[in-house]
Amino acid sequence: MKRNLIIVLVTVGFMSPSLAEPGDAARGQQDFRACAACHSLEPDRNMTGPSLAGLWGRKAGTLSSFDRYSDALKSSGILWNDQTLDQWLINPQRMVPDNVMPFEGMKNSGARADLLAFLKEATKSGATPKQSARTQMNGMGGMMGGGGSDPNLKKIEPAQKVKAITYCRDTYRVTTADGKTRAFWERNLRFKTDSSKDGPEAGAPAIMAAGMMGDRAAVIFATPEEIGRFIQSRC
Numbered sequence: 001m002k003r004n005l006i007i008v009l010v011t012v013g014f015m016s017p018s019l020a021e022p023g024d025a026a027r028g029q030q031d032f033r034a035c036a037a038c039h040s041l042e043p044d045r046n047m048t049g050p051s052l053a054g055l056w057g058r059k060a061g062t063l064s065s066f067d068r069y070s071d072a073l074k075s076s077g078i079l080w081n082d083q084t085l086d087q088w089l090i091n092p093q094r095m096v097p098d099n100v101m102p103f104e105g106m107k108n109s110g111a112r113a114d115l116l117a118f119l120k121e122a123t124k125s126g127a128t129p130k131q132s133a134r135t136q137m138n139g140m141g142g143m144m145g146g147g148g149s150d151p152n153l154k155k156i157e158p159a160q161k162v163k164a165i166t167y168c169r170d171t172y173r174v175t176t177a178d179g180k181t182r183a184f185w186e187r188n189l190r191f192k193t194d195s196s197k198d199g200p201e202a203g204a205p206a207i208m209a210a211g212m213m214g215d216r217a218a219v220i221f222a223t224p225e226e227i228g229r230f231i232q233s234r235c
């Protein structure tokens with residue numbers, strides 16, 4: 001009897017992923033929230049990480065529109081498929097040492113199967129995913145950061161459209177198109193650029209709250225050249 005039990009356990013242990021339960025794409029879509037801050041499913045919409053559109057059958061590190069691959073991933077020779085992606089998700093650093101994806105891995109094989117079932121459909125060419133994990137939040141309140149939730153900065157509320165920035169001693173004062181001026185300690189305001197189609201119009205940078213406390217924000221410009229021109233040093 002004991003022997004039978006051992007045989008069953010051994011058999012289960014050796015089951016290859018292809019024999020395992022197929023993943024549940026609906027659950028996988030929820031799991032994708034762990035990725036959506038860094039990866040979009042739209043072709044060539046790159047964020048911290050490359051777009052995952054067209055992933056199956058792609059060679060690792062070869063999406064030509066993405067400029068920030070590590071040498072480690074580019075020279076890995078991996079071809080992305082069910083097996084290699086499963087390995088990657090278990091532990092990216094073990095599979096490709098020195099790659100630059102900040103992700104500790106998913107140990108749960110069921111969750112990986114769910115995520116891959118979702119991704120396999122959502123990354124097919126012609127699949128235009130409604131990014132349901134993406135939340136549109138307008139105004140200064142509630143923005144939690146995270147690339148995946150960034151709205152189109154050409155269509156922002158007056159409360160986010162920056163008209164002027166002054167700098168006096170240790171303080172930036174940011175005036176927005178709704179006529180309000182807010183003061184920030186200089187270490188709490190960041191300046192960024194977004195050159196993508198979702199970035200701001202030239203000359204109309206956007207301010208986005210950062211963090212939960214309301215004391216930090218980022219101003220996002222169309223180009224780096226604008227930053228110095230925009231900020232007036234005066235008290």
Ligand code: HEC
Nearest residue numbers: 034035038048049050060061069070073099100101102103
């Ligand atoms: C904090 C940001 C971040 C998170 C979270 C993240 N990734 Fe990544 N991902 C990256 C970066 C950066 C790279 C490029 C790594 C390199 O070049 O070494 C990458 C690379 C990849 C690649 C290789 C793509 C290619 O073109 O070769 C895949 C596949 C991938 N990620 C899938 C995922 C999945 C699935 C998740 C969620 C479970 C996830 N990533 C979570 C940032 C992230």
